[in-house]
Amino acid sequence: MTGRLDGKVAVITGGANGLGAEQVKLFTARGARVVIADILAEQGEDVARLCRQDGLDVGFITLDVTSEAAWTRLVQDVVARYGRLDILVNNAGISGMSVQHLAHADAWDRLVAINAKGAYLGMNAVLPEMERQGEGAIVNLGSIIGLVGSPFGNPGYAASKAAVSAQSRAMAVRMAPRGIRVNTVHPGFFPEMLNMPAGGRGDIAASIPMRRVGERAEIAAAVLFLASPDASYITGIDLVVDGGFTAQ
Numbered sequence: 186m187t188g189r190l191d192g193k194v195a196v197i198t199g200g201a202n203g204l205g206a207e208q209v210k211l212f213t214a215r216g217a218r219v220v221i222a223d224i225l226a227e228q229g230e231d232v233a234r235l236c237r238q239d240g241l242d243v244g245f246i247t248l249d250v251t252s253e254a255a256w257t258r259l260v261q262d263v264v265a266r267y268g269r270l271d272i273l274v275n276n277a278g279i280s281g282m283s284v285q286h287l288a289h290a291d292a293w294d295r296l297v298a299i300n301a302k303g304a305y306l307g308m309n310a311v312l313p314e315m316e317r318q319g320e321g322a323i324v325n326l327g328s329i330i331g332l333v334g335s336p337f338g339n340p341g342y343a344a345s346k347a348a349v350s351a352q353s354r355a356m357a358v359r360m361a362p363r364g365i366r367v368n369t370v371h372p373g374f375f376p377e378m379l380n381m382p383a384g385g386r387g388d389i390a391a392s393i394p395m396r397r398v399g400e401r402a403e404i405a406a407a408v409l410f411l412a413s414p415d416a417s418y419i420t421g422i423d424l425v426v427d428g429g430f431t432a433q
């Protein structure tokens with residue numbers, strides 16, 4: 186079977202919810218030991234507990250991705266517990282839909298701090314351990330809103346996700362000689378983050394060549410592929426998973 190992660194230790198940020206929780210389930214089902222890292226302790230512990238009930242190896246550590254000190258502690262804890270750290274998925278993010286006063290500077294700061302700086306701090310925190318091991322895979326969650334203009338996208342969110350993509354490529358090139366791969370998955374429109382009335386969702390679906398929003402499992406499968414040895418010669422790419430939206 187492809188997409189196996191046997192023996193791998195993975196950290197998935199934002200794994201308490203939505204697309205991240207789906208990745209947690211898929212990664213563990215494919216043999217990885219997974220640490221969920223999220224600010225939502227209760228929800229994160231619940232996801233981990235449910236996985237453990239199925240005999241899967243999932244833990245939870247509280248992490249605010251904007252805190253460099255918290256990242257340092259997380260990596261220390263993971264390596265102390267498992268002896269290694271093979272995969273980081275920088276999935277935690279905010280959409281901007283939930284940020285009030287979208288035009289204000291503090292909304293932009295918050296989007297960039299969580300989405301772009303959070304991923305940057307995460308990559309830098311895991312690199313020493315991955316370098317020591319001589320291998321590692323990092324998958325960052327971007328967004329098609331960071332690649333193309335869309336009336337549905339918050340411009341601050343677009344800036345934060347374009348930064349994710351750019352810093353992933355830069356990191357990929359720097360780290361390739363050391364065996365560390367860095368790639369970005371760009372989801373299209375998925376119900377979780379839309380937070381819109383059904384009518385709004387219908388308008389979005391009509392604008393997608395496949396005429397539907399995506400399913401969580403379709404993102405998890407792409408993240409798994411890039412994190413797994415199946416993608417051993419792939420680094421620095423932007424993989425869009427969007428039903429054809431950006432191809433139009």
Ligand SMILES: NC(=O)c1ccc[n+]([C@@H]2O[C@H](COP(=O)([O-])OP(=O)(O)OC[C@H]3O[C@@H](n4cnc5c(N)ncnc54)[C@H](O)[C@@H]3O)[C@@H](O)[C@H]2O)c1
Nearest residue numbers: 199202203204224249250276277278326328372375377378
């Ligand atoms: N769902 C979509 O339509 C869509 C589309 C494009 C991109 N994305 C990206 O996919 C990722 C996951 O999106 P989702 O829809 O599952 O979102 P979600 O809101 O369901 O989950 C995001 C998770 O990130 C966590 N988080 C937020 N701020 C954090 C912080 N400071 N530190 C640690 N954790 C934090 C939240 O607690 C939550 O568990 C995000 O990066 C998002 O930008 C989603």
